[in-house]
Amino acid sequence: MADPERTYHVNGELCPASEATVSVRDRGFMYGDAIFETLRAYGGDIFRWDEHAERLHNSAARLELEHGLSSATLRDRIDETLTANSLDDAYVKCSITRGVQPGKLTPDPVTDPTVVIQVAPLPRGGISGTQPWEGPATLQTVKTRRISDTAIPSNAKTHNYLNGILARLELRPTDADEAIMRDQEGNLAEGSTGNLFFVRDDSLCTPSLSGPVLPGITRSVVLELAAAEGIPTRVDAFDIDDLHRASEAFVTNSTWEIRPVDTADGIAIGSGPVTALLRRLFSKLVEEECYR
Numbered sequence: 001m002a003d004p005e006r007t008y009h010v011n012g013e014l015c016p017a018s019e020a021t022v023s024v025r026d027r028g029f030m031y032g033d034a035i036f037e038t039l040r041a042y043g044g045d046i047f048r049w050d051e052h053a054e055r056l057h058n059s060a061a062r063l064e065l066e067h068g069l070s071s072a073t074l075r076d077r078i079d080e081t082l083t084a085n086s087l088d089d090a091y092v093k094c095s096i097t098r099g100v101q102p103g104k105l106t107p108d109p110v111t112d113p114t115v116v117i118q119v120a121p122l123p124r125g126g127i128s129g130t131q132p133w134e135g136p137a138t139l140q141t142v143k144t145r146r147i148s149d150t151a152i153p154s155n156a157k158t159h160n161y162l163n164g165i166l167a168r169l170e171l172r173p174t175d176a177d178e179a180i181m182r183d184q185e186g187n188l189a190e191g192s193t194g195n196l197f198f199v200r201d202d203s204l205c206t207p208s209l210s211g212p213v214l215p216g217i218t219r220s221v222v223l224e225l226a227a228a229e230g231i232p233t234r235v236d237a238f239d240i241d242d243l244h245r246a247s248e249a250f251v252t253n254s255t256w257e258i259r260p261v262d263t264a265d266g267i268a269i270g271s272g273p274v275t276a277l278l279r280r281l282f283s284k285l286v287e288e289e290c291y292r
Contacts, residue, residue, distance in 0.1 A: 007084040009077045009117035014084050022114050027107065028097030032160035034114075035059040036095040039078070040254050042125045042290035044088040047254075049075060051217050059156040060096070067096050067113040074115075081117045089125065091255060093118045095159065125257070126287035133177075136262035136271060137251055139191070140176035141240055142167045146189035146212040154212040164192035178251055180240070180264065183211050188238045194253035195219040198246035198261075199274050203232040205246075211237065218252040218282075225281045231274060240265075248272030258282055 008020040028034035037056045040047045053071040060067060078092055097114040098107050123130035144167040152160060167179035179192040188207045190196055195216040197206045204226050207213050226233050243249060249261035249269045258279045260271035 006119060007081065008119070009081040009084075009115075011115055012077070014080065017118075020116065020118075022097075022116065023100045025100045025103065026097055026114050027099065027101055028095065028114060028159050030103070031105070032158065032162075033063070033065075033107065034095055034097035034159035035063060035065060036093060036157055036159060038254050039092040039094065040122065040125065040257075041078075041082055041088065041090040041092055041119075042286050044082060045290040046075070046078060046092065047125075047286060047290055048217050048221065051220065055155075055157065055215065055217065056094070056096075059158065062153045062156040063158065064107075065096065065098055065113075066110050067098075067115070068110070069096070069113070069115065077115070077117050081119050085119050087119055087121055089122055091120045091122045097159070122255070125283065126291050127283050129283060129286070131257070131259075133256055133259055136260040137177040137256075138175060138262050139178050139180050139249075139251070139264040140171055140174050141180040141182070141265050142170040144170060144179070144181065146181045146183050148184055149212045155209070155215055157214065167192040180243070182240065186239060187211060188240060188243060189213055191251050194251040194256060194259075196243070196249070196251060197222065198243050198249035198269070199272060200242055200246045203234045204274060205234045205236070205238060205242065207238060208235045216252055216254075218254055218257060221282065221285070222252055222258065222278055225278055225285070229277065229281065231277075243269075248275050250275045250278075 006017040007014050008017050010020050037052045039052050095116045098110050099112045099114045101108050122132050147163045167181055181189045183189045190213050209215055243264050244267050246269055248271055251259050260275050261269050
């Protein structure tokens with residue numbers, strides 16, 4: 001039986017996915033001049049909506065993209081889209097562009113932004129949840145470096161994703177699930193779609209946001225959980241050898257949540273007690289915030 005056609009939300013209106021279109025002159029299409037958030041719906045509720053809304057606001061501020069839409073309006077459109085698709089547990093993507101403007105690089109003030117909400121089913125989360133991935137992740141270091149924050153702001157989640165795409169293209173000859181990206185100085189930065197964590201010398205380690213690292217929402221939740229549990233944490237600059245010598249590692253994003261790492265550059269790392277504990281705590285948090 002074929003999957004039902006999804007319904008998306010485009011510029012204030014619900015429409016079938018097959019009819020969801022934007023203009024070829026939209027700045028998001030022409031220049032990647034757009035921002036977005038990837039979110040998880042658990043039990044019909046958006047996990048950590050306030051944090052996602054704040055990051056979307058910050059992304060807009062960094063791009064001077066004054067779209068004029070309130071967080072409440074965006075949340076209403078997301079909820080309408082979930083309801084239209086009869087989805088409680090889902091992937092949600094909210095995109096905002098400067099809209100259609102004259103074909104010149106310098107943007108005009110935003111008068112009619114393009115706003116698109118897309119959704120797709122994902123398994124239930126929480127204590128009795130099912131992970132959307134099969135098995136732990138394999139990581140591979142790539143030559144593509146993370147773009148410097150002085151070139152494109154790393155704390156803005158934009159449609160300009162060519163940096164991550166180039167990293168993923170390098171994985172094609174391998175069986176790796178995710179790229180390990182470094183900054184211009186060779187320090188660990190992040191994956192192409194998620195943040196990196198590893199355990200070394202009994203401390204939970206993750207690259208600092210002072211480098212070109214996206215402030216992931218799941219990353220911040222993991223750090224909250226670790227602090228509450230009294231797990232020693234190091235947020236610092238690290239090199240690839242620190243990861244290779246780790247006793248356990250995992251990657252995080254809104255879709256994967258906390259995904260254990262099996263190998264990095266062919267070196268066995270595997271999961272461990274810290275990863276297992278944080279995964280249990282994360283599932284408990286989702287259960288309490290979204291299902292109860």
